[in-house]
Amino acid sequence: MAAISRLQLLQPSLLVKPSVILPKFLRSSSPFSNPYISGTRLRKLSVTPPHCSSSDQIPKSSSTSGSSPSIVGDLLDYLNESWTQFHATAEAKRQLIAAGFHLLNESDEWDLKPGGRYFFTRNMSCLVAFAIGEEYTVGNGFHIIAAHTDSPCLKLKPKSASSKSGYLMVNVQTYGGGLWHTWFDRDLSLAGRVIVKGEDGSFLHKLVKVKRPLLRVPTLAIHLDRTVNKDGFKPNLETHLIPLLATKLEDVSAESKEKSNASSSKAAHHPLLMQILSDELSCSIDDIVSIELNVCDTQPSCLGGGNDEFIFSGRLDNLASSYCALRALVDSCESPGDLSSEHAIRMVALFDNEEVGSDSVQGAGAPTMFQAMRRIVDCLAHQYVGEGAFERAIRRSFLVSADMAHGVHPNFMDKHEEHHRPELQKGLVIKHNANQRYATSGVTAFLFKEVAKIHNLPTQEFAVRNDMGCGSTIGPILASGVGVRTVDCGIAQLSMHSVREICGKEDVDIAYKHFKAFYQTFSNIDKKLNVDS
Template identity: 80%
Template sequence: MAAIARLHLLYPPAISRPSLLFLKPSLSPRSSRIRKLSTFRRLCSNSDQSPQSISSSAASSGSIVGDLLDYLNESWTQFHATAEAKRHLIDAGFHLLNENEEWNLKPGGRYFFTRNMSCLIAFAVGERYDVGSGFHVIAAHTDSPCLKLKPKSASTKSNYLMVNVQTYGGGLWHTWFDRDLSVAGRVIVRDSDGSFLHKLVKIKRPLLRVPTLAIHLDRTVNKDGFKPNLETHLIPLLSTKHDETSAESKEKGATVSSRPVHHPLLLQILSDELGCCAEDIMSVELNLCDTQPSCLGGGNNEFIFSGRLDNLASSYCALRALIDSCRLPADLSTEHAVRMVALFDNEEVGSDSFQGAGAPTMFQAIRRIIDSLADKYVGENAFERAIRKSFLVSADMAHGVHPNFTDKHEEHHRPEMQKGLVIKHNANQRYATSGITAFLFKEVGKIQNLPTQEFAVRNDMGCGSTIGPILASGVGIRTVDCGIAQLSMHSVREVCGKEDIDIAYQHFKAFYQSFSHVDSKLTIDY
């Protein structure tokens, strides 16, 4: 089991190396063939079709739903989601760049770079690119609300080994109780030559559980509601505590006693998965994850049941649209613009981080692209002119109308599943959509006869936000906020419509292929 699940996927250094550490990448062998054969392997058992027949049907119809399920099942954390995106880009012929090195870009080229192993920027340069041409960008985020291990996670209660966690983002934390949980994320491992390696790890078997209190001991829970204390009640069980009396156990305890940060049992499980010694694990950055696979569900298999749909569904649709919009050399032959995908971390906690949308990562990349392609050009404000011609699609999941709580939606703005992308509006600029940007994005969809919906929050309710306003206000780029309608947002297990995945992919692909033409038809009186 450990040999199958082992992950040695490392990144070339894309950030400045700490002065005292040499972070050396290790090999990451993967089998694309195995991945493809796994499509729809874990579908709901009540389907009247075999996984093979459903997969064949999806492939023949041009659907990307099966590939999305594979992506979701691999992407337990923001690190794994970025690693999967990296793999897809390399397989499609994109060239990996290093932020620390000089870039030598050319028209028609396809490139990408990563930051912190959780943020990724990919782009394809049109063959007819000229200095000052615009950038057509779809931006999403790789993180989702979850529980994360505290820096000191080891604790013991009533002879149970417990793992201390902290809440990340605005999760529906009651949904994390009584789930089969495990851990995944990034660790730093000391190599035999004294260097240090970034490694990704995922423990696929159920490892942790947060049990609810029996109703016999909480008789009013159904009347008064389940209101757990997030500090004292949301602590997962790892195992029962066993007294170690053997000489070997005492020696082992003495070895780890100087590092009582995490349970020795947890470190041993991680080291077995990574194929290293527990003493060589120097640092961990781990999320708790639900082990139940992403799958199709519903009476007609029309739903996708999964964790992390917000916002990996948007991320994958955007990534796949970019790759497929320039898969052939001829796809960029008439393009003047630069097509770009930006996947950021930390959106769920405000984006103010080195790897979040609040950092100037995307706009620094745009400036570097312009400079690299400028050659001997000498002119005025190429970056500023390019931004004026650019357009950003901020893609983040949307609130579909809940059939049991329809009054929570404004009467005329109730997005439904299976009816296309939702364009988000807010007069107080919680979303960056304007009348012009909404019009242009809908015109792109009309080319492929793709439906769109509108969302605006009720005046007596608060409104969420996205990375759209952050990026729009950063340098003044035209922006539309949109998303796929879903239910159970921020639950450990979410749901969206299968058809909406393909509609979003087609709309994003049409955006890359036709936005230049659509934008050219709009006359603005400056």
């Protein structure tokens, strides 16, 4: 009680704010169950406002209130679960199964029916889910939202073990275009996929997440780098960006040395690291045959700002878009009758490897989505003998490429074109680029904005300055892959590709509502415009 009294004196507003949203691991268990949160932060997050009668501080999707419930708390849960692309896919899989979607396997023959809801994964880092309208007929289109599960990060090299100056170090490689200086002096850990040998000789895919701070990349003291503030921090990514794991133990026993050199695969990584992984997985070190691990920031995703209006988190790019799309699909066909009048097929496609160009078996550059679309059309065609069912379906389809957008930075406003400065809390940003770095056209922008207009949702426009380079998305890749109409859009954010990013809380709910409205109303809107007739 004494601690709470001091907190009341210092920050009484925390006890009366109705907007406090806690991550799930703090809402669903003892606030003292995670010893790796600092005491000050723990006290701030664990206080329950007196007006709340339960540990849950947020409205859920099952709310019966007249207004749409916020999904922000659920997004925070998703972010805190999804340290890697594998965990993001696993959590999406769990939620889809809980919502009644049926898991398919790409290697099996499919048996699909109108009104059915299905999904499959590829590499456990790419996912495609779809719901078939009960009024579907052969040749009808797909309404798709596509995003990606990967984010810039550090990944362990195949041989990660190294030692310097009495420290055990972990060699890493950079993945994507990260702001690598933000990874210094952070409490880091490891998460990803491990292949484990089973007792019967089979091999099992398992996910691992070491939740405690395990690694750190320390910066050099200013006394040894006096000009860093004047000349800038310019680390060498090969020699300076190597995390510390532990201090080196000199008195290693002969038995330990023999074990560490037992096989080349084990010698590739520190025995200490392998022991940590085996403890997490409850298996022996010898059973671990392959690892694929990301370096991750351990700080939880949370609300921030004076009015709790921001989301502070890693991997907002692009898990925020992924979750809004996934949730919109699930909720758009949650109740009986939601698909009863639908003529199209509603789909979500979440790809891996966007941050490095999408050219992989699980990336948007692979024909994953289009192969699935063709299989769906063929499966539903039955005895249909007409011409061009799949091609006609493509022409009637519409793709929303959802990726985070560059919000205007108040300290660098000149980096944005004067009339295209997206702001946080002002709705989805529709991205335009005359050189086709984004796939938006005048027609696709109009149709997508018409969805927002009908539902009174705000939208914004973005175009890059002519004297600056422009990023890109999976939109042009998918649009050109088979010729599907596409609009590029995203939630405005700051600190893109930093280890810790920022977006607006209100924009998450707006994006969710816009995506859900797209699924529910686009069929009627699309019938009103045909530019090729």
